[in-house]
Amino acid sequence: MKPSSVKYDFEPKIIAFVCTWCTYAGADLAGTSRMQYPSNVRVLKFPCTGRIDPVFILKAFQQGADGVLVSGCHPGDCHYIAGNFHARRRFAAFRKLLEFIGVDLNRLQFSWVSAAEGGKWVEVVTDLTERVREMGPMVEFKELALEEQWSGAINTPELKETYNAI
Amino acid sequence: MNSQLIDTSIYADISRFIRDESLRILLEGEVIAVVGYAAGRRKGSVQPIIACDTESAGRLMFSQASVNNLAVYLTKAKKEIPKSGKIGIVLKGCDLKALVGLIGESQLKREDLYLIGVPCSGVLASTVHPATELATETIAPKCLECDAHLPTGCDFVPDVALPPQQKSDLKYAVEIARLEALTPAERWAYWKEQFSKCIKCYACRQVCPFCFCEQCLCDRNKPQMVETTPRPAGNTAWHIVRAMHLAGRCAGCAECERVCPMDIPLNLLNRKMAKELKELFDYEPGFEVNDKGPLASFTDKDDQSFIK
Amino acid sequence: MRKYISRQNLNTLIDKLIAEGRRIVAPRMTAGTPLYEPLGHSGEMIIDQLPRRSAKEAFFPLCEEIMSYEKSGQQVKLTDVDPSRFPETILFAVRPCDAAAIPVLDAVFSWDYKDEFFLERRRKTTVVGLACTTADDACFCTAVGLSPSDTKGSDLFLSPLEGGGYNVESFTEKGEALINSCSDLFAEESNAAYIQLANPQTEAFDLKKVKSWLDEHFEDQLWDGIATRCVGCGACAFVCPACHCFDIVDEGTEKAGKRRKNWDACGFWKFTHHASGHNPRDLQPKRYRNRIMHKFKYYDDKFGQTLCTGCGRCVRICPVGIDIAAIVEEINQK
Numbered sequence: 074m075k076p077s078s079v080k081y082d083f084e085p086k087i088i089a090f091v092c093t094w095c096t097y098a099g100a101d102l103a104g105t106s107r108m109q110y111p112s113n114v115r116v117l118k119f120p121c122t123g124r125i126d127p128v129f130i131l132k133a134f135q136q137g138a139d140g141v142l143v144s145g146c147h148p149g150d151c152h153y154i155a156g157n158f159h160a161r162r163r164f165a166a167f168r169k170l171l172e173f174i175g176v177d178l179n180r181l182q183f184s185w186v187s188a189a190e191g192g193k194w195v196e197v198v199t200d201l202t203e204r205v206r207e208m209g210p211m212v213e214f215k216e217l218a219l220e221e222q223w224s225g226a227i228n229t230p231e232l233k234e235t236y237n238a239i
Numbered sequence: 240m241n242s243q244l245i246d247t248s249i250y251a252d253i254s255r256f257i258r259d260e261s262l263r264i265l266l267e268g269e270v271i272a273v274v275g276y277a278a279g280r281r282k283g284s285v286q287p288i289i290a291c292d293t294e295s296a297g298r299l300m301f302s303q304a305s306v307n308n309l310a311v312y313l314t315k316a317k318k319e320i321p322k323s324g325k326i327g328i329v330l331k332g333c334d335l336k337a338l339v340g341l342i343g344e345s346q347l348k349r350e351d352l353y354l355i356g357v358p359c360s361g362v363l364a365s366t367v368h369p370a371t372e373l374a375t376e377t378i379a380p381k382c383l384e385c386d387a388h389l390p391t392g393c394d395f396v397p398d399v400a401l402p403p404q405q406k407s408d409l410k411y412a413v414e415i416a417r418l419e420a421l422t423p424a425e426r427w428a429y430w431k432e433q434f435s436k437c438i439k440c441y442a443c444r445q446v447c448p449f450c451f452c453e454q455c456l457c458d459r460n461k462p463q464m465v466e467t468t469p470r471p472a473g474n475t476a477w478h479i480v481r482a483m484h485l486a487g488r489c490a491g492c493a494e495c496e497r498v499c500p501m502d503i504p505l506n507l508l509n510r511k512m513a514k515e516l517k518e519l520f521d522y523e524p525g526f527e528v529n530d531k532g533p534l535a536s537f538t539d540k541d542d543q544s545f546i547k
Numbered sequence: 548m549r550k551y552i553s554r555q556n557l558n559t560l561i562d563k564l565i566a567e568g569r570r571i572v573a574p575r576m577t578a579g580t581p582l583y584e585p586l587g588h589s590g591e592m593i594i595d596q597l598p599r600r601s602a603k604e605a606f607f608p609l610c611e612e613i614m615s616y617e618k619s620g621q622q623v624k625l626t627d628v629d630p631s632r633f634p635e636t637i638l639f640a641v642r643p644c645d646a647a648a649i650p651v652l653d654a655v656f657s658w659d660y661k662d663e664f665f666l667e668r669r670r671k672t673t674v675v676g677l678a679c680t681t682a683d684d685a686c687f688c689t690a691v692g693l694s695p696s697d698t699k700g701s702d703l704f705l706s707p708l709e710g711g712g713y714n715v716e717s718f719t720e721k722g723e724a725l726i727n728s729c730s731d732l733f734a735e736e737s738n739a740a741y742i743q744l745a746n747p748q749t750e751a752f753d754l755k756k757v758k759s760w761l762d763e764h765f766e767d768q769l770w771d772g773i774a775t776r777c778v779g780c781g782a783c784a785f786v787c788p789a790c791h792c793f794d795i796v797d798e799g800t801e802k803a804g805k806r807r808k809n810w811d812a813c814g815f816w817k818f819t820h821h822a823s824g825h826n827p828r829d830l831q832p833k834r835y836r837n838r839i840m841h842k843f844k845y846y847d848d849k850f851g852q853t854l855c856t857g858c859g860r861c862v863r864i865c866p867v868g869i870d871i872a873a874i875v876e877e878i879n880q881k
Contacts, residue, residue, distance in 0.1 A: 127483050128456070128464050130477055136800070148539060158537035162520065166486045166534060169515040173418065173508070174479060175427025176241060182547035197547055213427055218472040220435070222609045246792065279868045280876075281684045286594055286868030287776045307867060319775045319831050326813035351803045430576045433674070438600070440812070442780035458817055466798050468807050470608045500599060500782045502580045 078157040081111035085139035085205040087114040089198070090125045091144035091186075093153040103195050110195040114142070119147065123156025127167040130181065134214045140180045142197065147185040157185075166173035179204055179212055242376035243362030244361055245389035246287035247303050248403040253357055256397035257314045257329055259294040260355060264327055270353050272318070275299040276311045283370025287312065289320060290419040301329065306362045306379065307446075308492040310338040313347055314451035317440040322434035327353040331362070332387025336524045339450040343529045344488070346451060357509040360403040365497040380410040381506065391526050404491040418507070431471060434478055436501040439469035443481065443495035443505055456480060482508040487516050490524040548723050550733040552705075558589035564637060565589075573603050573639035574598045575809045581770050583638070594640045595681060601788030601858065603644035604654065608667040609785075612796070613664065621775050630667035637791040639723065644688050646676040646700035646859035649790035654850040655791060664808070673721045677713075678702030680743030685859030687872040690749040693856055708739040709866065733872075747857070749872060752879045754853055761844040773874055774835030776867045781812030783838070783861035783869070789854045790817075799821040809858050813837045839874060 091097045099117050103110065119125050121147030133141050143164065150159045163181055172178050182201045188196045205211075261273040277298040285304040290296040291311065307328045309328055312320050320326070330338060335356060341347045359383035363371055371377045377462045389401055408413055424543040444450045444457075457477055465480055466473030481495075482505075496506035516522045519542060522533035552560070565571055575584050575591040581598045583605065595667065617624045649669070656665040679688075679695035688694060702722035707714040714736055717723045726733055784790040794811040798804055811818060814835065817830045828834045842854040855871070861872050865867045 090445065128476075128480055131479055132464060139353065148543070155537065158539065158541070159534075160544065161541050161543055162534055162537050165519055165545065166512065166515060167483055168545060169519075170479065170482055170486070170508070170512060172423070173426065173511050174430050174475070175423045175425070177423045182544060214472070214475075217431065217475055220471045221612070222470050222514060223437070278871050280873035281862070284868055284870075286870075289775050312776075317769075317831075318829075329880045396696070436578055436580060436582075438810070440780045440781040440785045441815070442778075442864075442866050445778040445780040460796075463798070467796055468798060468809050470610055494866070498780070498782070498864075500864040502578075502599075502785055 081206060082111060083209060084207060085113050085202060085210070086206065087111075087140045087142060087202055088133040088138060089114050089116045089142040090122075090133075090139040091116055091118060091143075092116050092122050092152075093155075095118055095146035095150060096144040096184075096186040096194065097155070099186040099190045099194045102188065103191035106191050108191055108195045112199045113202045114198050118237060121151065121153050121156035122160035123151075123153065123194055125160060127163065128170075130167070134180075134211060135175070135218065137211075137215060138212040139208075140182070140201050141199055142184065144184045144186050144194075144197065150187060156222050176213070177208065179208060190238045242374045245373040245375065245378060245405060247360055247373050249360070249399040249401065250302050250360065251397045252504075254396045255303070256298050256395075256399070257301055257357075258297060258356060260395050260397075261290060261299050261327060265293060265296050265352055269325060270327040271321055271324035273299065273329070273353075273355075275327075275329040275355075276301055276305040276307070276309075278472075279369075281369060285369065290319075290491045290534060292526070295396070302371040303361070303363050303371075303480065305329075305331075305357075306365070306450060307383055308334040308337055308494045309447055310334050310448040310492075311342060311494070313338070313342065313352070315346065315453075316451040324354055325351055327355060329357060330354045330356050330390060331359040332491045333336060333381065333385065333490065335390040335393070335526060336387060337492050339526055339528055340490050340524060341448060341451075342489055342534075343532065344449075345362060345412050348445070349528075354393040354395070356393030356396040357387075358389050358397065358399055360388065360402060360404065361385070365532055366502075375405060378407075379493065379497065381491060382504050383407045384409050388509070388525070413506060414504070414507055415511050415514065418511075420451060427435045430475070430478075434474040435471045437469060437474035437478070437501060438501060439467065439474065440500060442498040442500065444493040445497050445508040447485070448490070448492070449485055451480075456484075461504060478503075478505070478508065481505075482512060485509055487520075487522060487532040548717045548726060549736040550715045550717075550726055551712060551713050551735060552733050554826045556655035556732040557705075557713065558771060559593075560729050561586065561589035561592065561639065563729060563732075569696055570634045570636040572636055572640060573601075580712065581584060583641075586639075592640060594677060597642060597681065597858070597860075599787050599860070599864075601648065601860065602638055602641045602674075603788050603791070605636060605672060606649065606665050607652065607656075607793075610807050610809040611664065612805050613808050615804070616797075616799070616806075617803045618842065628664075630663045633667050633671055635671045636668070637758075639673060639675045640677045640705075641674055641701065642679050642688075643676055643693060643695060643697040643699070643701075644679070644856040644860070645788045646674055647693050647697055648784060649674060649700040649855060651850075651852050651856075652791055653844075654852060658850075665839075667870045672776075673702045673725050673865075675722075676704040678706045678741075679705070679745045680707060681744055681745065683863075684748065685858070685862040685870075685872075686747040687746045687749040687859060687862075688857035690752045690875070691757065691855050691857040692751065692754065693774040693855055695745040695747070704878065705741040708737055708867050709742055710739055712739075713820070714741075738798070749857075750876075752875055754847075757875055758844050758847050760881055761840055769809055769874075770832040771774045773869065773877075774832035777814065777831045777835045777869060778867055779814050779816055779831050779834065780810060780866060781810070781814050781872075782864050782866065785810055785812060786860040786864055788856055789842070789858075813841070835869070839878075841869070842879075
């Protein structure tokens with residue numbers, strides 16, 4: 074495969090939280106096998122999916138991620154025996170909460186990718202990147218970050234102009 | 240729907256029973272203190288008291304304004320309450336569920352407690368004056384969905400006949416269904432408006448029996464996971480974190496929603512999570528002590544349809 | 548200067564000022580809760596409910612940016628917020644208990660350090676008070692030396708009349724300027740009877756006596772008795788018109804961020820938590836004691852004023868029913 078030469082108007086930022094034992098090794102395999110996948114993904118390595126706190130996902134969105142991927146060992150393969158089983162329940166609950174708050178779950182992907190599944194890693198990352206690209210930027214959290222309480226707000230047009238010029 | 244009065248005639252008898260029993264256990268030295276309710280200055284108002292002597296035990300009572308979940312005083316976060324001996328505590332059914340949860344999380348030992356259960360027809364909503372009569376319009380919404388009017392497994396329960404409970408609209412269920420039917424963008428707009436009112440007074444955290452952490456994640460600044468500033472970004476993060484930390488633990492006492500000075504419907508988040516955990520893992524808080532909640536345990540058959 | 552304005556003309560006045568680009572802050576409903584917020588038009592104003600939070604945030608916001616930083620390469624760029632850019636504001640329909648707190652706050656914000664953020668907003672804000680017709684059993688303004696018709700802190704004061712409209716009295720140049728800017732909307736003072744005002748059922752405290760008791764009783768059983776039940780939230784301080792503690796935080800990333808000033812409350816355990824880990828107010832009764840001491844002793848020591856206007860907000864919202872009026876009454880009886 075050759076790297077795509079197509080230029081897009083919008084390149085999404087994807088944050089991937091992965092476990093070091095399976096998915097990180099799988100992504101490594103994809104790299105050493107010279108497989109191509111979108112460079113939109115930024116990989117963060119954790120000891121185990123059980124260590125990935127839902128607040129990390131929240132923080133990623135707040136810091137400007139357009140999509141988030143969480144990936145680890147297949148059930149039964151966890152290096153710490155049960156970390157991914159705990160993570161599975163936790164994320165099943167967390168995604169319901171995010172959905173209820175109004176986050177589009179198409180921006181959040183969970184997957185099991187083993188150390189041998191370089192191909193699956195490429196597929197998961199490519200799918201998520203293309204899906205998020207179609208959806209456009211995640212503006213909700215970014216807009217929120219720009220808002221102040223009314224009492225701290227500078228809310229006349231003249232002031233806004235001056236303020237933006239600073 | 241027309242408002243119908245709810246029979247609270249048993250509360251006078253319950254008050255007498257609570258006083259008599261508390262005096263007995265204090266005088267006989269069975270407990271060092273009884274955590275209960277006493278009347279306040281304003282007409283009908285009630286406040287928690289920690290009765291260590293017969294004078295204060297004589298002020299104990301129960302009424303439709305006995306809204307507080309007193310289990311919060313037994314947690315390690317509340318260092319002001321003596322922990323050097325057995326403690327008596329007055330509990331409604333919903334409060335008992337929270338206490339049972341704390342026992343399950345190894346925060347309390349059953350043998351250190353003397354539980355006085357209250358047969359409860361319901362308490363007032365936070366929006367009405369404490370002297371209001373209890374009716375289907377003035378009752379706390381949680382009481383309409385209550386399945387725990389009569390606590391079980393207590394050391395003492397006043398011997399009164401609980402009047403039949405009236406059924407009414409289930410406000411939380413209806414509101415959750417309404418929100419679920421909206422688009423993500425509409426739900427986001429709804430919560431954005433609600434959360435923007437938040438002033439970060441942390442009353443929701445401080446009254447929650449399950450928020451007993453020595454240092455809350457949201458009070459930490461190295462690293463700072465949640466912005467402490469009371470503006471929309473930090474508020475939204477705080478309420479998501481709060482709801483997630485209570486998922487599978489919340490016993491449904493709805494204290495967070497009652498105390499919110501800005502009227503944010505916080506219990507909607509808790510009820511939504513309870514509903515999902517019921518569907519996903521068949522878990523519901525009750526009067527039985529569970530060593531592990533739904534998010535602290537697993538099976539190898541758990542749903543993973545959302546995982547690629 | 549004494550004048551009359553009809554309710555309709557009051558609305559016209561507000562709409563006219565909004566059209567002129569002035570910021571009008573008044574009680575309005577926000578997601579079901581009455582708050583002092585900027586109005587879009589006069590129809591949004593509600594006057595029959597006490598806003599849940601006080602009017603202090605018109606001068607002392609819940610949170611405000613005071614500086615921002617940005618790093619590019621080896622350069623760090625700091626940008627101060629310039630208070631002279633704050634907008635001219637008119638606060639409408641402010642309850643006497645809220646208005647009376649403003650001059651009290653002036654003392655602390657213009658003391659050894661001049662807080663330009665507060666003072667500039669103060670200079671640019673005209674306060675239009677409104678006599679209070681709604682009180683409940685949590686109100687105790689009469690106990691701390693104020694009343695439902697107290698004009699302290701108001702530049703202009705509206706007294707509602709039987710048959711509608713208000714008699715308007717101005718006390719400052721700012722108040723007169725507001726009348727003169729739209730003098731055609733005002734008429735001569737009316738002789739109509741005043742509407743029956745609120746009547747809080749509280750006896751006046753002997754504040755000197757309360758203070759002298761507090762002078763002597765830093766350690767007392769009373770504190771344990773009343774405040775063991777305190778759960779340590781900041782709700783009372785945040786709804787209070789006179790509480791003014793704040794915390795300064797830097798938030799952002801290593802590349803860019805903001806320094807903000809946020810409300811803080813002495814009820815929080817973190818309020819006096821030292822970097823060493825020591826906390827001089829280690830238990831809740833000590834924190835609650837500070838609330839009473841600050842309001843009825845320390846502020847009096849320093850500025851000769853009481854830091855409580857009897858609005859009753861903390862009494863209404865306290866999660867565990869702590870009633871400051873009952874506590875001060877108890878001290879008063881000692």
